Amino acid sequence: xxxxxxxxxxxxxxxxxxxxxxxxxxxxxxxxxxxxxxxxxxxxxxxxxxxxxxxxxxxxxxxxxxxxxxxxxxxxxxxxxxxxxxxxxxxxxxxxxxxxxxxxxxxxxxxxxxxxxxxxxxxxxxxxxxxxxxxxxxxxxxxxxxxxxxxxxxxxxxxxxxxxxxxxxxxxxxxxxxxxxxxxxxxxxxxxxxxxxxxxxxxxxxxxxxxxxxxxxxxxxxxxxxxxxxxxxxxxxxxxxxxxxxxxxxxxxxxxxxxxxxxxxx
Amino acid sequence: xxxxxxxxxxxxxxxxxxxxxxxxxxxxxxxxxxxxxxxxxxxxxxxxxxxxxxxxxxxxxxxxxxxxxxxxxxxxxxxxxxxxxxxxxxxxxxxxxxxxxxxxxxxxxxxxxxxxxxxxxxxxxxxxxxxxxxxxxxxxxxxxxxxxxxxxxxxxxxxxxxxxxxxxxxxxxxxxxxxxxxxxxxxxxxxxxxxxxxxxxxxxxxxxxxxxxxxxxxxxxxxxxxxxxxxxxxxxxxxxxxxxxxxxxxxxxxxxxxxxxxxxxxxxxxxxxxxxxxxxxxxxxxxxxxxxxxxxxxxxxxxxxxxxxxxxxxxxxxxxxxxxxxxxxx
Numbered sequence: 225x226x227x228x229x230x231x232x233x234x235x236x237x238x239x240x241x242x243x244x245x246x247x248x249x250x251x252x253x254x255x256x257x258x259x260x261x262x263x264x265x266x267x268x269x270x271x272x273x274x275x276x277x278x279x280x281x282x283x284x285x286x287x288x289x290x291x292x293x294x295x296x297x298x299x300x301x302x303x304x305x306x307x308x309x310x311x312x313x314x315x316x317x318x319x320x321x322x323x324x325x326x327x328x329x330x331x332x333x334x335x336x337x338x339x340x341x342x343x344x345x346x347x348x349x350x351x352x353x354x355x356x357x358x359x360x361x362x363x364x365x366x367x368x369x370x371x372x373x374x375x376x377x378x379x380x381x382x383x384x385x386x387x388x389x390x391x392x393x394x395x396x397x398x399x400x401x402x403x404x405x406x407x408x409x410x411x412x413x414x415x416x417x418x419x420x421x422x423x424x425x426x427x428x429x430x431x432x433x434x435x436x437x438x439x440x441x442x443x444x445x446x447x448x449x450x451x452x453x454x455x456x457x458x459x460x461x462x463x464x465x466x467x468x469x470x471x472x473x474x475x476x477x478x479x480x481x482x483x484x485x486x487x488x489x490x
Numbered sequence: 491x492x493x494x495x496x497x498x499x500x501x502x503x504x505x506x507x508x509x510x511x512x513x514x515x516x517x518x519x520x521x522x523x524x525x526x527x528x529x530x531x532x533x534x535x536x537x538x539x540x541x542x543x544x545x546x547x548x549x550x551x552x553x554x555x556x557x558x559x560x561x562x563x564x565x566x567x568x569x570x571x572x573x574x575x576x577x578x579x580x581x582x583x584x585x586x587x588x589x590x591x592x593x594x595x596x597x598x599x600x601x602x603x604x605x606x607x608x609x610x611x612x613x614x615x616x617x618x619x620x621x622x623x624x625x626x627x628x629x630x631x632x633x634x635x636x637x638x639x640x641x642x643x644x645x646x647x648x649x650x651x652x653x654x655x656x657x658x659x660x661x662x663x664x665x666x667x668x669x670x671x672x673x674x675x676x677x678x679x680x681x682x683x684x685x686x687x688x689x690x691x692x693x694x695x696x697x698x699x700x701x702x703x704x705x706x707x708x709x710x711x712x713x714x715x716x717x718x719x720x721x722x723x724x725x726x727x728x729x730x731x732x733x734x735x736x737x738x739x740x741x742x743x744x745x746x747x748x749x750x751x752x753x754x755x756x757x758x759x760x761x762x763x764x765x766x767x768x769x770x771x772x773x774x775x776x777x778x779x780x781x782x783x784x785x786x787x788x789x790x791x792x793x794x795x796x797x798x799x800x801x802x803x804x805x806x807x808x809x810x811x812x813x814x815x816x817x818x819x820x
Contacts, residue, residue: 232532234777234778271776271777278564279562280562280565280722281776282776319776451558451561453560453567453569454775458523458529458774459523460559460571461559462559463556465557473554
């Protein structure tokens with residue numbers, strides 16, 4: 225499904241819960257509207273209906289998980305918007321526009337390897353849950369890096385069960401293996417029959433793209449992040465440079481957020 | 491009365507006439523915030539609107555500025571999109587015919603620009619040549635463009651280049667003509683007067699204000715181009731000020747009011763200041779249903795106040811004293 229065809233609508237949803245799961249990091253739970261299907265990798269533009277003056281634009285957030293009748297978004301208080309949202313009381317009305325964008329494609333690979341840096345972990349719960357359901361024989365691996373232990377997400381039993389293996393890394397060595405998640409992949413870049421998924425900060429994805437290209441890995445999908453004002457192709461703010469021009473840029477909201485890393489000028 | 495649209499507006503309390511434009515309601519979607527008329531159809535039907543203005547079209551396609559292109563501000567945003575557009579030919583071939591099938595009574599204004607006054611004239615001539623295919627109800631000229639023949643000065647900020655540009659477009663097409671005015675000048679009124687002298691049928695005001703945000707951690711401007719255009723509720727009082735001033739100075743010049751409209755009350759302020767209709771832009775990024783909500787709000791207001799849009803236009807000037815008051819100079 226292309227982004228332009230996604231069945232987007234404007235939903236007004238009241239905050240059901242905000243649950244802290246790591247330093248500055250929280251699950252935002254909203255009631256799942258009836259009859260709205262959202263696929264792993266889809267995103268939503270979320271803004272408070274009664275916004276404070278300091279928050280004007282909506283923010284794009286990938287769907288984190290769909291569970292027990294709730295849309296769950298994994299947010300980290302990195303800017304004034306996400307900091308404000310963390311303090312929202314249950315019942316706070318949010319404007320939720322979506323689902324938007326181009327979601328993950330589900331491949332038939334035997335191994336699905338998700339590589340997450342920091343809050344880039346967000347889209348992989350819904351992706352793993354969908355793969356569990358539609359590719360029950362596939363192996364699902366998560367490699368997840370943070371700068372330090374305090375930032376590492378606590379997974380509950382249900383979330384832990386979505387993955388056949390979870391490897392954790394910290395740059396300062398306070399939890400799991402010391403180093404970046406890229407270091408942690410080690411010799412496994414050349415593994416055959418793997419679908420790769422990446423989400424995280426730009427330097428991490430750039431490095432991951434380079435290593436995957438060197439290993440001639442053909443099946444990789446990255447979920448990227450950009451500043452957006454609208455989320456559906458009008459504001460033209462979310463340009464990402466293409467490796468082969470023309471066109472020089474793509475709009476990440478329509479031709480993303482999930483991209484083939486080989487198509488991007490890193 | 492020029493009638494080039496595809497349907498006749500239903501008469502009602504929201505109907506309004508802005509010079510040559512008969513509108514079913516006074517809400518238009520503003521240029522640069524509505525694509526080519528096709529962007530919001532997933533949310534609501536196009537004929538909900540009184541009209542819409544296309545993204546600025548050049549003769550040749552443009553890829554636009556390098557990122558970062560947008561930055562949030564308090565009650566607004568900065569943009570530095572760089573007038574990215576598909577170019578006139580692609581608009582005609584891929585957009586115009588399809589939009590005409592769905593727009594009903596919604597008026598379509600094609601917004602045009604060029605890299606120099608001569609290019610404005612060229613694209614206006616193309617609009618004229620293609621008018622039977624495209625069926626625009628009017629042309630809106632975006633003069634807030636750098637003039638490559640004059641070292642990149644902003645055409646909309648220099649009266650001589652502004653006059654040359656409007657004159658060229660007026661010569662090239664007989665379509666109804668609106669000129670979109672920049673607020674980045676000491677006084678907008680002489681530009682409005684100039685547009686009228688050169689045969690424009692009306693003016694659209696205001697365009698975005700120059701602005702900049704600086705990232706205090708990186709110690710450099712947030713936008714890739716440094717500065718950008720400020721839009722959103724932050725600029726509402728600026729737009730109302732200039733609409734009021736232009737109306738007072740040129741009471742017969744039709745006005746499309748623009749700048750920071752996010753609610754029906756904002757739209758009513760523009761009507762009272764003297765605009766016959768308004769354009770809504772940035773607010774629709776945040777709430778894609780902003781335009782239908784504003785129209786619904788105007789319907790409720792007109793019903794409860796037993797008034798019409800036409801009766802509101804310029805009403806803040808009546809009594810004379812306000813219109814005669816000196817301009818505040820700080």
